[in-house]
Amino acid sequence: MRPNVIYHVECSLDGRIDWLKPNGFLYYRVIQDKKYDAMISGSNTILAAPMSQDEHIVKLLDQYLIVVDGQGKIRNWDLIKRQPHWNSTPIVLCTKRTPESYIRHVNAEQVHCIVAGDEHVDLRAALGEIAEKFDIKTIRIDSGGVLAGAFLREGLVDEVSLLLSPQLTGGTSPKTIFVADDLDSVKDVVVLELKETRVVEGGHVWLQYRIVQRTTQS
Ligand SMILES: NC(=O)c1ccc[n+]([C@@H]2O[C@H](COP(=O)([O-])OP(=O)(O)OC[C@H]3O[C@@H](n4cnc5c(N)ncnc54)[C@H](OP(=O)(O)O)[C@@H]3O)[C@@H](O)[C@H]2O)c1
Known part of the structure; x- marks a missing residue:
């Protein structure tokens, strides 16, 4: 059986992973009590x-x-x-x-x-x-949107743990949390169920979701 896979990522309100403001490694601190193999x-x-x-x-x-x-x-x-x-x-x-x-x-x-x-x-x-x-048994994805995108499209992610930075970055390059080919149907959208939400320091919000519907490839 494959391990449980958690995609933990920090991004701006518009889903970008670049130009994030320094915050004292909050990305790692929010998960310091979690155990991953x-x-x-x-x-x-x-x-x-x-x-x-x-x-x-x-x-x-x-x-x-x-x-x-x-x-x-x-x-x-x-x-x-x-x-x-x-x-x-x-x-x-x-x-x-x-x-x-x-x-x-x-x-x-x-x-x-x-x-x-x-x-x-x-x-x-x-x-x-x-x-x-x-x-x-448990793996945390620590990557940008390319590797995570491959995992998500393959239906290999069980949870998304997202640290939202209070900023809007903008831009057209694909530096987002989910980089993959465009869909041709709504049926492949990854549907999430909210597990927990927490406001953390400096206006950051930590959102934890369970994936309830995987892509048709899974
Ligand atoms: N904001 C955050 O939370 C966060 C966290 C971690 C990293 N980052 C940032 O993310 C950026 C890099 O992210 P990234 O996703 O572009 O790069 P990455 O994490 O290095 O992922 C690219 C890897 O994905 C593999 N890959 C690509 N397509 C694949 C597929 N279809 N199937 C299997 N493997 C595939 C490539 O494999 P090959 O080696 O075989 O080509 C390559 O090793 C960096 O700037 C880093 O600092 C941000």
Whole structure:
């Protein structure tokens, strides 16, 4: 059985993830009492994430880090393993088209590697293998709208946890929380049921939803 998947994301009132005003990492603080076995990010999120270079880094969380990296972009696994927000045994998801040299690289770095899919990682198959091999029952998606969009369209998300920043950003580039091909029918809209709403500091609102109707692909 696949793990429970929660998409936790921070955005503006118009659903954008760019130009968010700094708020003391409220995105992480609102979920500090939640327990997840793993977090999953795409290669772009990991490449954009700040990494501590300190010699002695104290681990703060024991969750797995799972990275979707079908194109083999992430090289600095040694540094990634030492970061405080996950354990030191990351998992990378690749495809049959990922260069063989990259698979050798992650093996040499002692990073667990799961190969699933051709053009893109087959997320459903990968989740099944992850659950079985690592006993992972809950996963938080920590990504922008591209990876989350793939999860949502595949019907692989169970909950959406959305931190709403009190701002309107505007723009035409697709930097929103759900990037996917346009629908041709209303039947594929993802329908949500509100679980909880909380006003948090600085006028931010934290909304938690359960997905009640998945896409027709699920
Ligand atoms: N506001 C927030 O809460 C929040 C949270 C986290 C990150 N971010 C920001 O989000 C931005 C990046 O977000 P992003 O979503 O564009 O990048 P991302 O999280 O890095 O996701 C891109 C990944 O999705 C994979 N992918 C794309 N289409 C797929 C499909 N159909 N099936 C399976 N996998 C697929 C790609 O795989 P391949 O490697 O195989 O190409 C790539 O690794 C960064 O600026 C980051 O700082 C915001």
